[in-house]
Amino acid sequence: MPSSESWNSEGLPGWSYRSERILELEKERVFLTHWHVVGHANDIPEPGDWLSFDLLGERALVIRGKDGTIRAFQNTCRHRGSRLVEGDKGHCRGALLCPFHAWVYTLEGQLKTPSQPDKFPALDPSEWSLQVLDLEEWRGFLFLRFEPGPQGSVASLMARHEKELEIYPLETLQPASGFYTSPIQEVNWKAMVDVDNECYHCPSAHPGLTDLYGKGYEEGPWLDGTHRIRGPFNQTPSRQELNKRYRALVEQHPSPFSALPQAWLYIGLFPSSVLVFYPESAGFYRSIPLNTTQSVMNGADYSYANESESMKQARDIATDINDIVLKEDKHICALHYQATASKYWHQGYFGDSEKALREHHDKLRSLIPELEGNRI
Ligand code: FES
Ligand SMILES: [Fe+2]
Secondary structure (H helix, E strand, O other): OOOOOOOOOEEEEHHHHOOHHHHHHHHHHHHOOOOEEEEEHHHOOOOOEEEEEEEOOEEEEEEEOOOOOEEEEEOOOOOOOOOOOOOOEEEOOOEEEOOOOOOEEEOOOOEEEOOOHHHOOOOOHHHHOOOEEEEEEEOOEEEEEOOOOOOOOHHHHHHHHHHHHOOOOHHHEEEEEEEEEOOOEOOOHHHHHHHHOOOOOHHHHOHHHHHHHOOOOEEOOOEOOEEEEEEEOOOOOOOOHHHHHHHHHHOOOOOOHHHOOOEEEEEEEOOOEEEEEOOOEEEEEEEEEEEOOEEEEEEEEEEEOOOOHHHHHHHHHHHHHHHHHHHHHHHHHHHHHHHHHOOOOOEEEOOHHHHHHHHHHHHHHHHOHHHHOOOO
8 A cells, every 4th residue: 555654755866975075074964073983992991092083084992091981082193183093992001192193192182292402492291182073972882073063962862762772781781802893885975874774685685684683674764863773583483503502502591691672673863873782792884985986884792701702603694794785785875876866867756665764865855955955
């Protein structure tokens, strides 16, 4: 029976997926001013432990100070702008030492001394310390933004999910396989997020996932900057070998994990972060633009402290399942994205089960009214 709902179901114009100017506006009004998940406090348990986050030419450094506090800074030396730390994660002993000319900063971001200080006038540390960024820890996960913006605190955004997530001991998560990055995908970041914002494609594109949780899939609206998707495992037994083995292991998880819902739960945070919660582990991923036509998906997985053998094995199988899903998504994403190069294709037309996708587009339209105008 045709849907009786009436709502504006037009997607963003195809040209906006290839416009340099739109990406500049997205950088200013979306990416720099909104929160991004960057890791977990247990990624950097010791003073001097750090992790980094790069986004559209900007770069951040998150480091634990000697006082135990985690802070975020521009990963940029105040002297000539060198990157202070290189790589995803690491540790510096006692102080941050710039690799270029060896200026030294404390683990709390204060300029200690330029090297060869007689070559400079006295530099006031209050003026020459590292530039601070907003950082917020929520249930162990770390979020940062490069500039204050229209979003409230992460805690306020996550408030509507708190009850559901209460049962997950997120503070105890430990890094599992570390940070990962997908190969570069030849798509605009919005195409990546679009695929992630609906499961209308799941029956046709993800037979494995459909066999795991396809029947009772729930997707809520984008509401106050977050989005919820939940896939409770099918009531009927799975048929695919990987899913059968996975579900048999989940049945063996010890308390308190045996009480966690047998479901995969995803909470999206505008613009492009997603937290994922499994019965044995948790993690996050983000769609990150490199330029208008190239993006990557990167993230990290975490295990619970003292995980059982069933949890460890289930975590490995969940990774295998997700590897397949990622490949399937990558394929359909490219098929869709290629249309944005055509002069004959203008925009998507969404059905009721793609409403969250439409809401994500609406949010972008409200921040970037230029998306409603002519091609720029
Ligand atoms: S750029 Fe860092 S010390 Fe020169
Ligand atoms: Fe998908």
